[in-house]
Amino acid sequence: KNKKSAGKNTISYQIISLLHIFIQDSVPHIALLASGGGQRAAVGLVGSLHQMEKEGLLDTLLYLGGVSGSTWSMASLYNDSQFSTNMDAAVSRLFDSPSVKLEQAVDWLGERAKEEHFSLADIWGVLTSAGFMKQMDLRCLSDEANRNATNPYPIYCAIEKHCFTQGPIEGKWFEISPHEAGFTELGLFIETSLLGSKFQNGTLLEKKKEMDMVKLQVLSVLERKRQFLLYSIHVNVFLPVSFLINQVIPLIAEWKWGTTGNFLYRYQGESDNLSNNYDPFPLNESFLTQNHESSVPACLYSNERLQLIDAGLVINVPYPSFLGDKRDIDLIIAPEYSAGNMFETLTLARDYAAEMKKPFPEINDTILEDSDWPKDCYVLEGKEKEPTIIYMPLFNRRNCKGLFPNVQLCFHSRLLSSNIF
Secondary structure (H helix, E strand, C coil): CCHHHCCHHHHHHHHHHHHHHHHHHCCCCEEEEECCCHHHHHHHHHHHHHHHHHCCCHHHCCEEEECCCHHHHHHHHCCCCCHHHCHHHHHHHHHHCCCCCHHHHHHHHHHHHCCCCCCHHHHHHHHHHHHHCCCCCCCEHHHHHHCCCCCCEEEEEEEEHHHHHHCCHHHCEEEECCCEEEECCCCEEEEHHHCCCEEECCEEEECCCCCEHHHHCCCCCCCCCHHHHHHHHHHHCCCCHHHHHHHHHHHHHHCCCCEEECCCCCCCCCCCCCCCCCCCCEHHHHHCEECCCCCCCHHHHCCCEEEEECHHHCCCCCHHHHCCCCCCCCEEEEEECCCCCCCHHHHHHHHHHHHCCCCCCCCCHHHHCCCCCCCCCEEECCCCCCCEEEEEECCCHHHHCCCCCCHHHHHHHHHHHHCCC
16 A cells, blocks of 8 residues: 555544444444543543544444543533534534633532542542633533433543552452443442442442532542642642641642542442431342452452542553453554553553453564554454454654654643643
8 A cells, every 4th residue: 555645544444444344244342442641631532533523433433431631521522412423513612611710619629528528539620620621510420321412432440549559450440431330340330320329238328419520530530749739739729728728738648539438348249228317228239230240359348438540550541441241342442642651551451351361452562563663553453352453652653753752751741831721
């Protein structure tokens, strides 16, 4: 094929050719998995979706998964149940939104500070929503469960800190969708509207108000360094001194992130109808979805609270939620916006799949040799049960020409100086 036809047209041709093969047998399950990468990932995902619509490919997506920074723009885009049919309008809303009034941000924080699970994730939620994305989205994710939407089905991903530091791999990966939230490998889920409510041994003790998108989008954000967090608070949100002293400083001292109620606290696979002031609802009868037999790890069984943090600490692309039989994915489109080691997310996903005994396509060694000078597109072909993966690193020889290996730093500084949000 003529080299001059490479780039955008080649990528479109490869995707369309793969789709043609799949459609011969059945409608394919296609997922776009957006990597983390902070503000760069938030911008990059919008650009990827916008271009896919222009190429007539966006409506082929069944799922859209995100971690870390890509969830910021996901939360904003999904405020419109039809955004995928008009990305020009969606982009315009993101770029032309008026600034959030300081009073609105402070009022939101004031209400969250009254809640049991107030944490630094709430502070960072205001910074990303009001400071970067210029909107405070107060809807709840479960609202989307009953919407007549044409958008890809969204999956937000995080990891559970207790299990990340001292538990088995099965207890680490956590996913949240409009219908359910829970542990991918344990197969244990709760209705999303009940995430954060108080449970014990499978019994609902107290139903809490569902978290809104301002908070949910940052449950999957990396714990920030103290100096960076304080600087961001100073620059982006001028909080009242009394609020800083009484509410924020204690959280920073405790370093409390992403806490929410643990629906698996003391859960033993069966429910006791406890007698208390609340009407008990057995978890395994009314609320819990258990996809397969599994025991609750000690790191979850013994803690009343979950602590959800950035999934990028395990894999900076949400592969775990889309491997295996549950969603039976045929094709994964994986735009890589992170500025770390190229192909690291692929090799981590491969190793994760091997440990969990899930199919994953072979990664040829010649591909890994390109890590210092990657192409703009790689296709890892699934042979049998493995999904085919189209991997597209943002930092590649076509976009960056002769700028490698310092192009990541160059792009990052340009993005920050542009103040795009």
